[in-house]
Amino acid sequence: MSIAAPGPEARVYRPAELNREVRLHIEAGFPRLWLSGEISNLARPPSGHLYFTLKDQRAQIRCALFKGNAMSMGFRPENGMQVLVRGRLSLYEPRGDYQLIADGMLEAGAGALAQAFEALKKKLESEGLFDEAHKQALPRWPERIGVVTSPSGAAIRDILQTLARRWPRARVRIYPSQVQGETAPAELVRALQAADRHGFGQVIVLARGGGSLEDLWAFNDEGLARAIHACSTPVVSGVGHETDFTIADFVADLRAPTPTAAAVAATPDGPELLVQLGRNESRLARAIEQTLQRQMQRLDHADGRLRQQHPARRLDELSTRRKELTRRGELAVQRQLDSRQRHLRGLESRLLARHPRRQLDQLGQQVMALRARLDRAANHSIETREQGLATIARALHNVSPLSVLERGYAVVRDSRGRAMTDRKQFTKGNKINILMDEFEVDAEVLAAPRDASLK
Numbered sequence: 001m002s003i004a005a006p007g008p009e010a011r012v013y014r015p016a017e018l019n020r021e022v023r024l025h026i027e028a029g030f031p032r033l034w035l036s037g038e039i040s041n042l043a044r045p046p047s048g049h050l051y052f053t054l055k056d057q058r059a060q061i062r063c064a065l066f067k068g069n070a071m072s073m074g075f076r077p078e079n080g081m082q083v084l085v086r087g088r089l090s091l092y093e094p095r096g097d098y099q100l101i102a103d104g105m106l107e108a109g110a111g112a113l114a115q116a117f118e119a120l121k122k123k124l125e126s127e128g129l130f131d132e133a134h135k136q137a138l139p140r141w142p143e144r145i146g147v148v149t150s151p152s153g154a155a156i157r158d159i160l161q162t163l164a165r166r167w168p169r170a171r172v173r174i175y176p177s178q179v180q181g182e183t184a185p186a187e188l189v190r191a192l193q194a195a196d197r198h199g200f201g202q203v204i205v206l207a208r209g210g211g212s213l214e215d216l217w218a219f220n221d222e223g224l225a226r227a228i229h230a231c232s233t234p235v236v237s238g239v240g241h242e243t244d245f246t247i248a249d250f251v252a253d254l255r256a257p258t259p260t261a262a263a264v265a266a267t268p269d270g271p272e273l274l275v276q277l278g279r280n281e282s283r284l285a286r287a288i289e290q291t292l293q294r295q296m297q298r299l300d301h302a303d304g305r306l307r308q309q310h311p312a313r314r315l316d317e318l319s320t321r322r323k324e325l326t327r328r329g330e331l332a333v334q335r336q337l338d339s340r341q342r343h344l345r346g347l348e349s350r351l352l353a354r355h356p357r358r359q360l361d362q363l364g365q366q367v368m369a370l371r372a373r374l375d376r377a378a379n380h381s382i383e384t385r386e387q388g389l390a391t392i393a394r395a396l397h398n399v400s401p402l403s404v405l406e407r408g409y410a411v412v413r414d415s416r417g418r419a420m421t422d423r424k425q426f427t428k429g430n431k432i433n434i435l436m437d438e439f440e441v442d443a444e445v446l447a448a449p450r451d452a453s454l455k
Contacts, residue, residue, distance in 0.1 A: 016093060023091040026098075030089040035061070035100060036108060039081045050077065054085060054100070062099040063087070069103045081212040082108040113213050117220055120247055124222070129229045129251050136234040136253045138266060139202045144171050145266060146201025146233070148191045151176040155209045155238070155259035162260050167267035173200050179208040184218035189227045196231040200421060203266050204231065206248060207238040207259035219246035228252055238262025284392070288385055295378055302374060306367060311360045318356045405437040423449040 006012055013021075037054035044050060048067035053060045063085060077083065087102035124130065145163065149155050151174055163170060177191040178184040188206075195204050206228070208219065218224070219239050228235050228251040237252035238259040249255040256262035329347065332340050397403055405411070412420045413433045420432065430445040 015096070019091060019093040019096050022096075023093060026089050026091055032086065032088050032103075035063075035085045035087070037061075037083070037085075039077055039083055040079055042077060042079050052077070054083075062092075062097055063102050064099060065102040065105060073105055075107055077105060078210075078212065080215070082214060084108050107213065113217065117247070120220065120222055120225075121250065124225055124247065124251070129225060134229065138234050138236065138254060140268065142167070142170055142202040142267060144173070144201050146173050146175060146195040146198075146204040147207065148175045148177055148188065148195055148204060149207045149259070150179045153179065153209055155179075155207045158209075158258075158260045159205060159207060159238075159263045162263035163267060165271075166264065167270045169270070170267060173198075178218075180211070180215050180218060185221035185224055188218060188221070188224050192224070192227050192231065192235075196233045199233070201233060204233050204235045205238060205259075205262050205266055206235055206252065207262050208240065209259060210241040210244065216240050216244060216246055219248040221247070224248060225251045236262045236266050238265075284389075291381060291385065295381060299374065299378075302370065306370070309363070311356075311363045314359065314363070315356045405435070408437075411435040 035054055037056050037060075040053045040055055040060070042050065042052040048070060050065040050070050052063050052065075054063050055061075065085075065087075084106040085100065085102045086104040087100045089098075090101050091098055128134070147156065147159055149159070156174065160172065163172060173195075175191040175195045177187040179188070192204065192206065195201055206219075208216065216239060219237075225247045228237075228248060234253045235251075236254045236256055237246070237248045238256040238261055239246050239248060240258070242257035245255075254265055256265045325347070329344055333344065411434075413435060414420050414425065415431055415433070417433070420426065426432075426445050426449045428445055428448055432443050432445060434441050434443055
């Protein structure tokens, strides 16, 4: 199909001209208006302006909120947030984009939700649900942790990654629940009560990722607050971001700012403990080595003193002196044998009284006494160090999982070697394996499980 060229009466527009006229018509035809919808595609460039799309289930419109108006808002817009936006319709001429130039923004329904939040908070606080006296202490070395959250959200991934990094020895059981929407409060209550009733977890982590006030509203439910307060198991809440507070945070035994922080608060830092244990082991080894070195120095010093006072040295001195006296005596005998004979017998008597054998016996007794003292000191030091090492070994043994089996406990496993903790796993005729401290036995379930008499 062919068309005729425009005549002289026809106006031919250029894109810029058409966009300018369309913008003027739009701005003149629509006064300032309010628009309700959900934020998406939010962008925050360095200029401080905000660019986003406001959408509902069937359509969307581009919006721009310039820096001057954005700075006056009392909240931080985020994707997925329901808001009320005030502004004027316009058209961005370079691209021909239809848009809303906003000059203000409010959270949709935030005022009513905030009032309901404060009313419930005041009510529960007056009943004592927030009192510190009701807060339970968290276990220092938890071996089992229950997690109440959505099984498909980012929160559970962050929690599992954090637990695997900090405290991999802990077993984790997830109690799934919706964390947003009309059914979420009831599901959260059922999941939390199940986690507390089963008794698997020594601590329960109640968590959800960030979102708007509406998104987090399930954690402001009165029924959930009372369920947390009734838990016999300590509860750590990690809901939203650091600036988000819910009623569940006030009732929980410990409030963490994020799901990741909740996992951190519920567990010790395993890698850091290993580092500390290594440091303590190094300090103990250095202390033992230094003690042995000091004892060896004392032994060397005593040996040096003993060598200086050894009887052989004294005997040499006495022998040299005796030879000299003998030589002098022989000369004297030769010169005055007759006149000095009586004097020579006197000298011989004195020499016998001071014979080296007598002094040698005395010095030998002293050496034996010193050696006995040295042996006793060395044995006492070694026994003290051995007792210290035995104390440390007992402490390490007490925290070992093997020590639990030594006290008579057992682990019941199915045919695949997995631990059986759920009563649904125990059916009549089911083959099981019982692991004890030093042996294991195969068995068969003879009857359906019944409630324990100790509970």
